[in-house]
Amino acid sequence: MTDLPRRVRIAEEGPREGFQIAPTPVPTVDKIALIDALSATGVSKLQVASFVSPKRVPGWADADQVVAGFTPKAGVSYTALWFNPQGLQRALTFKDRLTIQGSITVAASEAFSLRNLNRDRAGQLAAMRENIAEHQAAGVPVTRASVQAAFGCNFQGEVTPAHAISAVTDVMTLAAETGCEIERISLADTMGWANPLHIERVVGEVRSRWPDQAVSLHLHDTRGLGIANALAGLRMGVAEFDAAVGGAGGCPFAGHPGAPGNIATEELVLLCEEMGIETGIDVDALIAAGHLAEKVLGRTLPSALLRGGSLTAFRAKARAA
């Protein structure tokens, strides 16, 4: 009845998501400490910085120092974000420490595209064409198709499955024209509009149309349905998720007070592991990293599991009794 994967790969985005909206500046040394704590939990993919304009995202003014400072762990793929040639060049300075791959990103909502990307779809596709050329000139593969606001938009309202498919189609067409080999299609519920049936419809259609690409979900827990949406994704065979420790983060341009965060990595790990799906992540180490994240960010993060704790100690105690 379901298509649950045997193993799920989670891209931990807590550092990048969390630090970009921290109300007070987080010391570089604390950012590095959190990254190193996270790499020790068993995560295989860890997004550690945004190479963006310090004017636009002051929380990442120290991206270069952070990337220079963490201790690389074998088996962990460290990634970063950038949005322009300057950012790419900054990232390339660290090609010995970072996995550097490009994305083609569009928004399924025109209204969100104008606000978040400063261009409509056509303008964004033109910008992406340039962006791809810059990556290719630098020898950087462009492997990810990314659709923002794929399930709804605070500015446009409903985003139908047809809207989302049209956005993926535009990206895949551009990829084919420019010779990019797309490995994964990432669908983002940027503003927390998705519900499980909506996830199933869109993921199902994407998988049918592009069977050779992995589907990755980037879910926000704006309205409490994030983990149910992740479950719907798992049922549709999705084996890659972005998540943020503690449920940190949120897009500062989503026009939403409180900038609600991503689904909490530790809750997604618990969901998977309890259902027999391997993540490779030690949930207790991740919960400890979540408590460190709260200390570093100076605020309580939304994750219920950080409050409730895992089942590990209860199980051990029960076995010993």
Add this chain to the structure above:
Amino acid sequence: MTDLPRRVRIAEEGPREGFQIAPTPVPTVDKIALIDALSATGVSKLQVASFVSPKRVPGWADADQVVAGFTPKAGVSYTALWFNPQGLQRALTFKDRLTIQGSITVAASEAFSLRNLNRDRAGQLAAMRENIAEHQAAGVPVTRASVQAAFGCNFQGEVTPAHAISAVTDVMTLAAETGCEIERISLADTMGWANPLHIERVVGEVRSRWPDQAVSLHLHDTRGLGIANALAGLRMGVAEFDAAVGGAGGCPFAGHPGAPGNIATEELVLLCEEMGIETGIDVDALIAAGHLAEKVLGRTLPSALLRGGSLTAFRAKARAA
């Protein structure tokens, strides 16, 4: 592929769950105001008080005044809890305002039974036999079979589906012997151990064995999986849920710091309504009641939807644009 119900009935337990663990006493008038706000949201079932020993649960010392004080709304079934003949007699004083029905309750975990009910299974069944006789003598129907700790236990550890089925079997056998017509079988994840596959297995087996009874789920969100577990229940055709506005509450005897609460009613309503399942509840009125609950209880409740807000205003604005 699924057995989603067309309509779900939610029993709102926020007042009973929330007030029993409030750290400072909540004034009676505030309890009544919250009950009246909740009855205006469209909920059809509202648990308003616990007729328990004030020594054991001081937060409900004013149960009689609360029940005497709310304004009954047509179409709303007001319920209460009691655990002994004194409690039943107190409830019966209000039989013009309350829907009075009895339950047969056992725990699927012996360790939890000893701690929460002060008796093992056999002792509890004997006590329930007396309890049923008292209800029948008072002309009160016993219609609900209730299994606590049906999915796991902080003291015993794993609770297997076989444990849960054995508990339901014991209750249904006692019901048959005593002439009780059980209408619903309530399965409680009292300590937040369930995962979606576990819910499916237990609910599936209960529905197969007792096809004439409705299944009701009482889920706690101790570890962030509550709403995913509710989704699993919906897929198995469960059309009755307990929930608490804001995610208030939690069992004070569950041996867990922070007494993590029930799933948040407004998040369950959003989950259902977004998937086209009717609840009869106005999610925005319920969110407003949740904010009132936070004011009355003097603390921030765990619901993400209370922070994020519903989609209603965004949709209206998008339509108007």
